[in-house]
Amino acid sequence: MKASVRSVNDVWIVDLQGRITIGQGDVVLREKVQDLLQMGCKKILLNLEKVSYMDSAGIGELVACYKRAKERGGTVKLLNPSGKVYDLLQLTKLEEVFETYRKEDEAVASFGG
Amino acid sequence: MKASVRSVNDVWIVDLQGRITIGQGDVVLREKVQDLLQMGCKKILLNLEKVSYMDSAGIGELVACYKRAKERGGTVKLLNPSGKVYDLLQLTKLEEVFETYRKEDEAVASFGG
Protein backbone atom coordinates (compact mmCIF):
# COMPACT_ATOMS: atom_id res chain seq x y z
CA MET A 1 0.00 0.00 0.00
CA LYS A 2 1.08 3.54 -0.70
CA ALA A 3 0.37 6.38 1.69
CA SER A 4 1.04 10.07 1.19
CA VAL A 5 0.20 12.97 3.44
CA ARG A 6 -1.00 16.47 2.65
CA SER A 7 -2.62 19.16 4.78
CA VAL A 8 -5.68 21.29 4.18
CA ASN A 9 -5.91 24.04 6.81
CA ASP A 10 -4.89 22.16 9.96
CA VAL A 11 -6.33 18.84 8.83
CA TRP A 12 -3.87 16.12 7.78
CA ILE A 13 -5.16 14.00 4.95
CA VAL A 14 -3.56 10.61 4.40
CA ASP A 15 -4.21 9.39 0.85
CA LEU A 16 -4.06 5.61 0.91
CA GLN A 17 -3.78 3.44 -2.17
CA GLY A 18 -3.76 -0.36 -2.38
CA ARG A 19 -4.93 -2.78 0.27
CA ILE A 20 -4.65 -2.69 4.04
CA THR A 21 -3.59 -6.23 4.84
CA ILE A 22 -1.53 -8.14 7.35
CA GLY A 23 2.18 -7.46 7.44
CA GLN A 24 2.08 -4.85 4.70
CA GLY A 25 -0.65 -2.22 4.42
CA ASP A 26 -1.36 -2.37 8.14
CA VAL A 27 2.26 -1.51 8.91
CA VAL A 28 2.27 1.42 6.48
CA LEU A 29 -0.93 2.78 8.03
CA ARG A 30 0.37 2.41 11.58
CA GLU A 31 3.62 4.21 10.81
CA LYS A 32 2.03 7.09 8.92
CA VAL A 33 -0.49 7.82 11.66
CA GLN A 34 2.10 7.44 14.41
CA ASP A 35 4.35 9.91 12.61
CA LEU A 36 1.51 12.43 12.46
CA LEU A 37 0.59 11.99 16.10
CA GLN A 38 4.22 12.37 17.15
CA MET A 39 4.44 15.62 15.22
CA GLY A 40 1.46 16.83 17.22
CA CYS A 41 -1.13 16.58 14.43
CA LYS A 42 -4.55 16.02 15.94
CA LYS A 43 -6.96 16.17 13.00
CA ILE A 44 -6.41 13.18 10.77
CA LEU A 45 -8.49 12.22 7.77
CA LEU A 46 -7.82 8.85 6.13
CA ASN A 47 -8.75 8.93 2.46
CA LEU A 48 -9.88 5.37 1.66
CA GLU A 49 -11.12 6.07 -1.85
CA LYS A 50 -8.35 4.06 -3.48
CA VAL A 51 -8.18 1.24 -0.94
CA SER A 52 -9.47 -1.88 -2.67
CA TYR A 53 -9.91 -4.05 0.43
CA MET A 54 -8.81 -4.73 4.00
CA ASP A 55 -8.44 -7.91 5.99
CA SER A 56 -9.11 -8.31 9.72
CA ALA A 57 -5.58 -7.15 10.51
CA GLY A 58 -6.08 -4.02 8.42
CA ILE A 59 -9.41 -3.29 10.06
CA GLY A 60 -7.81 -3.83 13.46
CA GLU A 61 -5.11 -1.33 12.61
CA LEU A 62 -7.72 1.23 11.59
CA VAL A 63 -9.29 0.86 15.04
CA ALA A 64 -5.87 1.03 16.71
CA CYS A 65 -5.17 4.32 14.92
CA TYR A 66 -8.48 5.68 16.10
CA LYS A 67 -7.70 4.80 19.70
CA ARG A 68 -4.14 6.10 19.58
CA ALA A 69 -5.32 9.45 18.26
CA LYS A 70 -8.01 9.67 20.90
CA GLU A 71 -5.52 9.03 23.71
CA ARG A 72 -3.62 12.09 22.52
CA GLY A 73 -6.68 14.24 22.19
CA GLY A 74 -6.90 13.81 18.43
CA THR A 75 -9.45 12.42 15.99
CA VAL A 76 -9.30 10.05 13.01
CA LYS A 77 -12.09 10.32 10.47
CA LEU A 78 -12.64 8.52 7.16
CA LEU A 79 -13.12 9.80 3.65
CA ASN A 80 -14.83 7.90 0.84
CA PRO A 81 -14.59 4.20 1.69
CA SER A 82 -15.09 2.32 -1.61
CA GLY A 83 -17.14 -0.80 -2.40
CA LYS A 84 -15.52 -3.61 -0.44
CA VAL A 85 -14.11 -1.29 2.23
CA TYR A 86 -17.51 0.29 2.74
CA ASP A 87 -19.09 -3.15 3.08
CA LEU A 88 -16.49 -4.11 5.69
CA LEU A 89 -17.13 -1.00 7.78
CA GLN A 90 -20.84 -1.78 7.71
CA LEU A 91 -20.36 -5.46 8.51
CA THR A 92 -18.14 -4.75 11.51
CA LYS A 93 -20.34 -1.83 12.64
CA LEU A 94 -17.32 0.44 12.57
CA GLU A 95 -19.34 2.90 10.54
CA GLU A 96 -20.88 3.72 13.93
CA VAL A 97 -17.44 4.37 15.38
CA PHE A 98 -15.82 6.40 12.63
CA GLU A 99 -17.18 9.68 11.32
CA THR A 100 -17.23 9.08 7.59
CA TYR A 101 -17.56 11.60 4.76
CA ARG A 102 -18.09 11.44 1.02
CA LYS A 103 -16.71 14.89 0.23
CA GLU A 104 -13.30 16.12 1.22
CA ASP A 105 -14.34 19.74 1.90
CA GLU A 106 -17.15 18.62 4.18
CA ALA A 107 -14.80 16.26 5.97
CA VAL A 108 -12.25 19.02 6.46
CA ALA A 109 -14.91 21.47 7.65
CA SER A 110 -16.23 18.92 10.16
CA PHE A 111 -13.03 19.13 12.22
CA GLY A 112 -13.88 22.79 12.98
CA GLY A 113 -11.56 25.81 12.97
CA MET B 1 -11.21 -14.71 -27.60
CA LYS B 2 -13.40 -12.36 -29.57
CA ALA B 3 -13.26 -12.15 -33.34
CA SER B 4 -15.09 -9.75 -35.61
CA VAL B 5 -14.87 -9.40 -39.34
CA ARG B 6 -14.92 -6.31 -41.54
CA SER B 7 -13.93 -5.75 -45.15
CA VAL B 8 -11.80 -3.07 -46.75
CA ASN B 9 -12.05 -3.26 -50.54
CA ASP B 10 -12.00 -7.02 -51.13
CA VAL B 11 -9.79 -7.79 -48.15
CA TRP B 12 -11.41 -9.41 -45.11
CA ILE B 13 -9.94 -8.22 -41.87
CA VAL B 14 -10.47 -10.38 -38.78
CA ASP B 15 -9.99 -8.30 -35.62
CA LEU B 16 -8.95 -10.70 -32.88
CA GLN B 17 -8.99 -9.85 -29.20
CA GLY B 18 -7.88 -12.01 -26.29
CA ARG B 19 -5.65 -15.05 -26.45
CA ILE B 20 -5.42 -17.86 -28.99
CA THR B 21 -5.22 -20.93 -26.78
CA ILE B 22 -6.22 -24.56 -26.77
CA GLY B 23 -9.92 -25.34 -26.80
CA GLN B 24 -11.00 -21.70 -26.89
CA GLY B 25 -9.29 -19.08 -29.02
CA ASP B 26 -8.06 -21.66 -31.49
CA VAL B 27 -11.62 -22.83 -32.11
CA VAL B 28 -12.85 -19.27 -32.64
CA LEU B 29 -10.05 -18.59 -35.11
CA ARG B 30 -10.66 -21.80 -37.04
CA GLU B 31 -14.38 -21.15 -37.37
CA LYS B 32 -14.02 -17.53 -38.46
CA VAL B 33 -11.50 -18.32 -41.14
CA GLN B 34 -13.42 -21.36 -42.35
CA ASP B 35 -16.56 -19.24 -42.65
CA LEU B 36 -14.69 -16.72 -44.75
CA LEU B 37 -13.17 -19.38 -47.00
CA GLN B 38 -16.55 -21.04 -47.47
CA MET B 39 -18.03 -17.72 -48.53
CA GLY B 40 -15.30 -17.54 -51.17
CA CYS B 41 -13.19 -14.85 -49.50
CA LYS B 42 -9.58 -15.24 -50.57
CA LYS B 43 -7.78 -12.26 -49.07
CA ILE B 44 -7.69 -12.61 -45.32
CA LEU B 45 -5.86 -10.35 -42.90
CA LEU B 46 -5.68 -11.40 -39.25
CA ASN B 47 -5.34 -8.37 -37.01
CA LEU B 48 -3.30 -9.60 -34.03
CA GLU B 49 -2.82 -6.23 -32.37
CA LYS B 50 -5.04 -7.11 -29.43
CA VAL B 51 -3.98 -10.73 -29.03
CA SER B 52 -2.06 -10.98 -25.78
CA TYR B 53 -0.53 -14.41 -26.32
CA MET B 54 -0.87 -17.79 -28.05
CA ASP B 55 0.03 -21.31 -27.00
CA SER B 56 1.30 -24.07 -29.30
CA ALA B 57 -2.29 -25.03 -30.17
CA GLY B 58 -3.06 -21.44 -31.14
CA ILE B 59 0.08 -21.18 -33.22
CA GLY B 60 -0.79 -24.49 -34.88
CA GLU B 61 -4.23 -23.16 -35.75
CA LEU B 62 -2.67 -20.05 -37.31
CA VAL B 63 -0.62 -22.33 -39.56
CA ALA B 64 -3.65 -24.50 -40.32
CA CYS B 65 -5.58 -21.39 -41.43
CA TYR B 66 -2.70 -20.43 -43.67
CA LYS B 67 -2.67 -23.83 -45.32
CA ARG B 68 -6.44 -24.06 -45.70
CA ALA B 69 -6.52 -20.69 -47.42
CA LYS B 70 -3.69 -21.66 -49.71
CA GLU B 71 -5.46 -24.87 -50.78
CA ARG B 72 -8.33 -22.72 -51.94
CA GLY B 73 -6.14 -20.24 -53.76
CA GLY B 74 -6.36 -17.69 -50.94
CA THR B 75 -3.87 -15.95 -48.66
CA VAL B 76 -3.70 -15.27 -44.93
CA LYS B 77 -1.52 -12.37 -43.81
CA LEU B 78 -0.91 -10.87 -40.39
CA LEU B 79 -1.33 -7.37 -39.04
CA ASN B 80 0.47 -5.95 -36.03
CA PRO B 81 1.50 -8.89 -33.85
CA SER B 82 2.10 -7.49 -30.34
CA GLY B 83 4.89 -8.16 -27.82
CA LYS B 84 4.48 -11.81 -26.85
CA VAL B 85 2.80 -12.79 -30.13
CA TYR B 86 5.59 -11.15 -32.11
CA ASP B 87 8.19 -13.02 -30.03
CA LEU B 88 6.40 -16.31 -30.71
CA LEU B 89 6.33 -15.75 -34.47
CA GLN B 90 10.06 -15.04 -34.38
CA LEU B 91 10.84 -18.01 -32.14
CA THR B 92 8.95 -20.45 -34.35
CA LYS B 93 10.28 -18.84 -37.54
CA LEU B 94 6.74 -18.32 -38.75
CA GLU B 95 7.63 -14.72 -39.46
CA GLU B 96 9.28 -16.24 -42.55
CA VAL B 97 6.04 -17.96 -43.51
CA PHE B 98 3.50 -15.20 -42.92
CA GLU B 99 3.59 -11.84 -44.64
CA THR B 100 3.30 -9.44 -41.73
CA TYR B 101 2.45 -5.74 -41.72
CA ARG B 102 2.51 -2.94 -39.19
CA LYS B 103 0.03 -0.68 -40.98
CA GLU B 104 -3.42 -1.70 -42.05
CA ASP B 105 -3.46 0.32 -45.28
CA GLU B 106 -0.16 -1.18 -46.38
CA ALA B 107 -1.41 -4.65 -45.54
CA VAL B 108 -4.60 -4.10 -47.53
CA ALA B 109 -2.69 -2.66 -50.50
CA SER B 110 -0.30 -5.65 -50.48
CA PHE B 111 -3.09 -8.01 -51.57
CA GLY B 112 -3.31 -6.10 -54.88
CA GLY B 113 -6.44 -5.00 -56.78
Added chain:
Amino acid sequence: MTEATIELVIPSEVRYVDLVHGIAQCAAQTLGFEEDAALDLALAAREATINAIVHGHRRDPARKVQVRLRAAPGNGIRIEVCDEGPGFDPERAPDPRARENRLRDSGRGLLLMRAFVDEVRFERRREGGMRVVLLKKMPGRAAARKTEEKE
Protein backbone atom coordinates in the same frame (compact mmCIF):
# COMPACT_ATOMS: atom_id res chain seq x y z
CA MET C 1 -14.99 -37.42 -10.70
CA THR C 2 -13.78 -34.82 -13.09
CA GLU C 3 -12.81 -32.29 -10.51
CA ALA C 4 -9.59 -30.43 -9.84
CA THR C 5 -7.80 -30.19 -6.52
CA ILE C 6 -5.18 -27.73 -5.43
CA GLU C 7 -3.17 -28.25 -2.28
CA LEU C 8 -0.96 -25.56 -0.87
CA VAL C 9 1.48 -26.19 1.94
CA ILE C 10 2.99 -23.06 3.46
CA PRO C 11 5.31 -22.29 6.37
CA SER C 12 3.51 -20.41 9.13
CA GLU C 13 4.67 -16.95 8.09
CA VAL C 14 2.26 -14.17 7.27
CA ARG C 15 4.10 -13.31 4.06
CA TYR C 16 2.58 -16.46 2.56
CA VAL C 17 -0.97 -15.24 3.18
CA ASP C 18 -0.95 -13.34 -0.12
CA LEU C 19 -0.09 -16.56 -1.94
CA VAL C 20 -3.15 -18.33 -0.53
CA HIS C 21 -5.32 -15.32 -1.30
CA GLY C 22 -3.97 -15.10 -4.85
CA ILE C 23 -4.35 -18.80 -5.60
CA ALA C 24 -7.91 -18.89 -4.27
CA GLN C 25 -8.90 -15.81 -6.24
CA CYS C 26 -7.26 -17.02 -9.41
CA ALA C 27 -8.74 -20.49 -9.17
CA ALA C 28 -12.20 -19.08 -8.56
CA GLN C 29 -11.99 -16.73 -11.51
CA THR C 30 -10.60 -19.36 -13.84
CA LEU C 31 -13.42 -21.67 -12.82
CA GLY C 32 -16.05 -19.10 -13.70
CA PHE C 33 -16.66 -16.97 -10.59
CA GLU C 34 -17.25 -13.28 -11.14
CA GLU C 35 -14.45 -11.02 -9.96
CA ASP C 36 -16.23 -9.89 -6.81
CA ALA C 37 -17.29 -13.38 -5.73
CA ALA C 38 -13.73 -14.61 -6.33
CA LEU C 39 -12.40 -11.82 -4.12
CA ASP C 40 -14.86 -12.74 -1.37
CA LEU C 41 -13.73 -16.36 -1.42
CA ALA C 42 -10.10 -15.25 -1.35
CA LEU C 43 -10.75 -12.93 1.59
CA ALA C 44 -12.36 -15.77 3.55
CA ALA C 45 -9.41 -18.08 2.74
CA ARG C 46 -7.08 -15.26 3.82
CA GLU C 47 -8.73 -14.99 7.24
CA ALA C 48 -8.70 -18.73 7.84
CA THR C 49 -5.04 -18.85 6.84
CA ILE C 50 -4.06 -15.93 9.08
CA ASN C 51 -5.73 -17.68 12.01
CA ALA C 52 -3.97 -20.97 11.29
CA ILE C 53 -0.61 -19.18 11.12
CA VAL C 54 -1.10 -16.83 14.06
CA HIS C 55 -3.31 -18.73 16.51
CA GLY C 56 -2.74 -22.28 15.34
CA HIS C 57 1.03 -22.20 14.92
CA ARG C 58 2.11 -18.98 16.65
CA ARG C 59 4.00 -18.02 13.48
CA ASP C 60 6.44 -20.91 13.77
CA PRO C 61 7.79 -21.29 10.21
CA ALA C 62 8.65 -24.92 10.81
CA ARG C 63 4.96 -25.76 11.16
CA LYS C 64 3.00 -25.96 7.93
CA VAL C 65 -0.49 -24.81 7.12
CA GLN C 66 -2.34 -26.87 4.51
CA VAL C 67 -4.87 -25.30 2.22
CA ARG C 68 -6.90 -27.61 -0.01
CA LEU C 69 -9.18 -26.39 -2.74
CA ARG C 70 -11.60 -28.58 -4.68
CA ALA C 71 -13.59 -27.49 -7.65
CA ALA C 72 -15.02 -28.33 -11.03
CA PRO C 73 -15.60 -25.60 -13.62
CA GLY C 74 -19.09 -24.22 -13.16
CA ASN C 75 -19.65 -25.65 -9.68
CA GLY C 76 -18.96 -24.30 -6.25
CA ILE C 77 -15.57 -24.25 -4.58
CA ARG C 78 -14.64 -25.86 -1.29
CA ILE C 79 -11.55 -24.72 0.59
CA GLU C 80 -10.14 -26.41 3.69
CA VAL C 81 -7.53 -24.72 5.85
CA CYS C 82 -5.82 -27.07 8.28
CA ASP C 83 -3.43 -26.43 11.15
CA GLU C 84 -1.86 -28.58 13.88
CA GLY C 85 -2.49 -26.11 16.67
CA PRO C 86 -4.50 -26.36 19.90
CA GLY C 87 -7.85 -25.84 18.17
CA PHE C 88 -10.62 -23.62 19.53
CA ASP C 89 -14.33 -23.33 20.03
CA PRO C 90 -15.82 -20.78 17.64
CA GLU C 91 -18.95 -20.49 19.82
CA ARG C 92 -16.85 -18.85 22.50
CA ALA C 93 -15.49 -16.07 20.29
CA PRO C 94 -17.14 -12.78 21.25
CA ASP C 95 -19.22 -10.91 18.68
CA PRO C 96 -17.02 -8.09 17.40
CA ARG C 97 -20.10 -6.09 16.42
CA ALA C 98 -21.31 -5.84 20.03
CA ARG C 99 -20.98 -2.27 21.29
CA GLU C 100 -18.41 -3.23 23.94
CA ASN C 101 -16.19 -5.02 21.42
CA ARG C 102 -16.17 -2.54 18.58
CA LEU C 103 -12.96 -0.86 19.65
CA ARG C 104 -10.96 -4.08 19.92
CA ASP C 105 -7.92 -4.41 17.71
CA SER C 106 -8.82 -7.96 16.76
CA GLY C 107 -11.56 -10.58 16.75
CA ARG C 108 -13.14 -9.95 13.34
CA GLY C 109 -11.78 -12.87 11.33
CA LEU C 110 -14.62 -15.33 11.91
CA LEU C 111 -17.17 -12.61 11.14
CA LEU C 112 -15.47 -11.86 7.83
CA MET C 113 -15.28 -15.52 6.83
CA ARG C 114 -18.96 -16.03 7.52
CA ALA C 115 -19.85 -12.91 5.56
CA PHE C 116 -17.83 -13.81 2.50
CA VAL C 117 -18.77 -17.42 1.83
CA ASP C 118 -21.99 -19.42 1.96
CA GLU C 119 -20.93 -21.83 4.65
CA VAL C 120 -18.14 -22.02 7.21
CA ARG C 121 -17.49 -25.14 9.26
CA PHE C 122 -15.00 -25.48 12.09
CA GLU C 123 -13.86 -29.01 12.77
CA ARG C 124 -11.32 -30.44 15.17
CA ARG C 125 -9.04 -32.79 13.27
CA ARG C 126 -8.64 -36.26 14.69
CA GLU C 127 -4.87 -35.90 14.40
CA GLY C 128 -5.04 -32.61 16.36
CA GLY C 129 -5.51 -29.04 15.19
CA MET C 130 -8.33 -27.31 13.34
CA ARG C 131 -9.88 -27.70 9.94
CA VAL C 132 -11.82 -24.70 8.70
CA VAL C 133 -14.05 -25.53 5.72
CA LEU C 134 -15.27 -22.74 3.46
CA LEU C 135 -17.93 -23.36 0.84
CA LYS C 136 -18.92 -20.91 -1.82
CA LYS C 137 -21.52 -21.63 -4.48
CA MET C 138 -21.08 -20.45 -8.01
CA PRO C 139 -23.37 -17.42 -8.07
CA GLY C 140 -26.40 -17.95 -10.34
CA ARG C 141 -25.62 -15.70 -13.24
CA ALA C 142 -22.03 -16.80 -13.36
CA ALA C 143 -23.04 -20.45 -13.46
CA ALA C 144 -25.33 -19.86 -16.42
CA ARG C 145 -22.76 -17.90 -18.36
CA LYS C 146 -19.64 -19.79 -17.43
CA THR C 147 -19.22 -21.84 -20.57
CA GLU C 148 -20.28 -19.60 -23.41
CA GLU C 149 -18.67 -16.36 -22.44
CA LYS C 150 -15.12 -17.48 -21.88
CA GLU C 151 -12.90 -15.52 -24.19
Added chain:
Amino acid sequence: MTEATIELVIPSEVRYVDLVHGIAQCAAQTLGFEEDAALDLALAAREATINAIVHGHRRDPARKVQVRLRAAPGNGIRIEVCDEGPGFDPERAPDPRARENRLRDSGRGLLLMRAFVDEVRFERRREGGMRVVLLKKMPGRAAARKTEEKE
Protein backbone atom coordinates in the same frame (compact mmCIF):
# COMPACT_ATOMS: atom_id res chain seq x y z
CA MET D 1 12.92 -25.03 4.78
CA THR D 2 10.63 -22.07 4.64
CA GLU D 3 9.30 -22.75 1.21
CA ALA D 4 5.79 -23.09 -0.14
CA THR D 5 4.51 -25.94 -2.27
CA ILE D 6 1.43 -26.03 -4.44
CA GLU D 7 0.13 -29.27 -5.87
CA LEU D 8 -2.57 -29.34 -8.49
CA VAL D 9 -4.28 -32.52 -9.56
CA ILE D 10 -6.45 -32.20 -12.64
CA PRO D 11 -8.45 -34.57 -14.81
CA SER D 12 -6.96 -34.90 -18.30
CA GLU D 13 -9.26 -32.38 -19.97
CA VAL D 14 -7.96 -29.34 -21.79
CA ARG D 15 -10.40 -27.03 -20.03
CA TYR D 16 -8.21 -27.39 -16.93
CA VAL D 17 -5.16 -26.01 -18.72
CA ASP D 18 -6.22 -22.45 -17.91
CA LEU D 19 -6.28 -23.33 -14.22
CA VAL D 20 -2.68 -24.52 -14.29
CA HIS D 21 -1.67 -21.45 -16.28
CA GLY D 22 -3.50 -19.13 -13.89
CA ILE D 23 -2.11 -20.72 -10.73
CA ALA D 24 1.46 -20.65 -12.06
CA GLN D 25 1.17 -17.04 -13.13
CA CYS D 26 -0.46 -15.95 -9.91
CA ALA D 27 2.04 -17.80 -7.73
CA ALA D 28 4.96 -16.32 -9.65
CA GLN D 29 3.64 -12.79 -9.38
CA THR D 30 2.79 -13.10 -5.70
CA LEU D 31 6.29 -14.41 -5.08
CA GLY D 32 7.87 -11.39 -6.74
CA PHE D 33 8.25 -12.19 -10.45
CA GLU D 34 7.60 -9.35 -12.87
CA GLU D 35 4.44 -9.69 -14.92
CA ASP D 36 6.21 -10.76 -18.10
CA ALA D 37 8.41 -13.36 -16.40
CA ALA D 38 5.34 -14.75 -14.62
CA LEU D 39 3.55 -15.08 -17.96
CA ASP D 40 6.53 -16.90 -19.46
CA LEU D 41 6.56 -19.41 -16.62
CA ALA D 42 2.81 -19.90 -16.97
CA LEU D 43 3.12 -20.45 -20.72
CA ALA D 44 5.78 -23.12 -20.17
CA ALA D 45 3.61 -24.84 -17.54
CA ARG D 46 0.70 -24.62 -19.99
CA GLU D 47 2.65 -26.47 -22.70
CA ALA D 48 3.85 -29.20 -20.37
CA THR D 49 0.29 -29.65 -19.10
CA ILE D 50 -1.21 -29.80 -22.59
CA ASN D 51 1.32 -32.50 -23.50
CA ALA D 52 0.56 -34.52 -20.37
CA ILE D 53 -3.17 -34.34 -21.09
CA VAL D 54 -3.03 -34.90 -24.84
CA HIS D 55 -0.03 -37.19 -25.39
CA GLY D 56 0.37 -38.67 -21.92
CA HIS D 57 -3.27 -39.47 -21.17
CA ARG D 58 -5.04 -39.10 -24.54
CA ARG D 59 -7.54 -36.78 -22.88
CA ASP D 60 -8.92 -39.50 -20.59
CA PRO D 61 -10.57 -37.53 -17.75
CA ALA D 62 -10.18 -40.45 -15.37
CA ARG D 63 -6.40 -40.08 -15.51
CA LYS D 64 -4.95 -37.23 -13.48
CA VAL D 65 -2.12 -34.87 -14.28
CA GLN D 66 -0.11 -33.65 -11.30
CA VAL D 67 1.47 -30.25 -11.28
CA ARG D 68 3.78 -29.40 -8.37
CA LEU D 69 5.17 -25.96 -7.78
CA ARG D 70 7.84 -25.13 -5.20
CA ALA D 71 8.96 -21.67 -4.31
CA ALA D 72 10.12 -19.29 -1.64
CA PRO D 73 9.45 -15.56 -1.98
CA GLY D 74 12.39 -13.97 -3.78
CA ASN D 75 13.83 -17.21 -5.12
CA GLY D 76 13.24 -19.13 -8.32
CA ILE D 77 10.28 -21.35 -9.00
CA ARG D 78 10.34 -25.03 -9.88
CA ILE D 79 7.35 -26.64 -11.55
CA GLU D 80 6.97 -30.38 -12.17
CA VAL D 81 4.31 -31.73 -14.49
CA CYS D 82 3.74 -35.47 -14.14
CA ASP D 83 1.70 -37.92 -16.19
CA GLU D 84 1.25 -41.69 -16.23
CA GLY D 85 1.47 -42.04 -19.98
CA PRO D 86 3.90 -43.93 -22.22
CA GLY D 87 6.65 -41.32 -21.95
CA PHE D 88 8.77 -40.12 -24.84
CA ASP D 89 12.26 -39.19 -25.91
CA PRO D 90 12.55 -35.41 -26.40
CA GLU D 91 15.70 -35.87 -28.49
CA ARG D 92 13.60 -37.47 -31.20
CA ALA D 93 11.18 -34.59 -31.57
CA PRO D 94 11.85 -32.78 -34.86
CA ASP D 95 12.87 -29.12 -34.79
CA PRO D 96 9.75 -27.14 -35.70
CA ARG D 97 11.90 -24.26 -36.92
CA ALA D 98 13.47 -26.37 -39.68
CA ARG D 99 12.24 -25.24 -43.09
CA GLU D 100 10.49 -28.56 -43.81
CA ASN D 101 8.58 -28.47 -40.48
CA ARG D 102 7.42 -24.88 -40.40
CA LEU D 103 4.02 -25.63 -41.89
CA ARG D 104 3.17 -28.41 -39.45
CA ASP D 105 0.09 -27.91 -37.29
CA SER D 106 1.90 -29.11 -34.19
CA GLY D 107 5.29 -29.86 -32.67
CA ARG D 108 6.10 -26.49 -31.08
CA GLY D 109 5.44 -27.21 -27.40
CA LEU D 110 8.96 -28.28 -26.40
CA LEU D 111 10.40 -25.27 -28.23
CA LEU D 112 8.12 -22.91 -26.33
CA MET D 113 8.93 -24.47 -22.95
CA ARG D 114 12.64 -24.16 -23.57
CA ALA D 115 12.25 -20.55 -24.66
CA PHE D 116 10.19 -19.48 -21.66
CA VAL D 117 12.07 -20.91 -18.70
CA ASP D 118 15.75 -21.22 -17.77
CA GLU D 119 15.87 -24.99 -17.66
CA VAL D 120 13.66 -27.84 -18.86
CA ARG D 121 14.28 -31.44 -17.85
CA PHE D 122 12.44 -34.48 -19.14
CA GLU D 123 12.55 -37.47 -16.84
CA ARG D 124 10.93 -40.88 -17.05
CA ARG D 125 9.24 -41.62 -13.73
CA ARG D 126 10.13 -44.88 -12.08
CA GLU D 127 6.43 -45.63 -11.63
CA GLY D 128 5.86 -45.00 -15.38
CA GLY D 129 5.03 -41.83 -17.26
CA MET D 130 6.90 -38.57 -17.69
CA ARG D 131 8.01 -35.83 -15.34
CA VAL D 132 8.75 -32.50 -16.99
CA VAL D 133 10.67 -30.14 -14.72
CA LEU D 134 10.64 -26.41 -15.43
CA LEU D 135 12.98 -24.06 -13.59
CA LYS D 136 12.79 -20.32 -13.75
CA LYS D 137 15.08 -18.02 -11.80
CA MET D 138 13.84 -14.85 -10.24
CA PRO D 139 15.07 -12.24 -12.71
CA GLY D 140 17.73 -9.96 -11.19
CA ARG D 141 15.89 -6.73 -10.75
CA ALA D 142 12.81 -8.40 -9.38
CA ALA D 143 14.87 -10.24 -6.80
CA ALA D 144 16.41 -7.04 -5.52
CA ARG D 145 13.12 -5.22 -5.32
CA LYS D 146 10.88 -8.01 -4.13
CA THR D 147 10.65 -7.08 -0.49
CA GLU D 148 10.53 -3.31 -0.38
CA GLU D 149 8.19 -2.51 -3.19
CA LYS D 150 5.25 -4.74 -2.31
CA GLU D 151 2.26 -2.51 -1.90
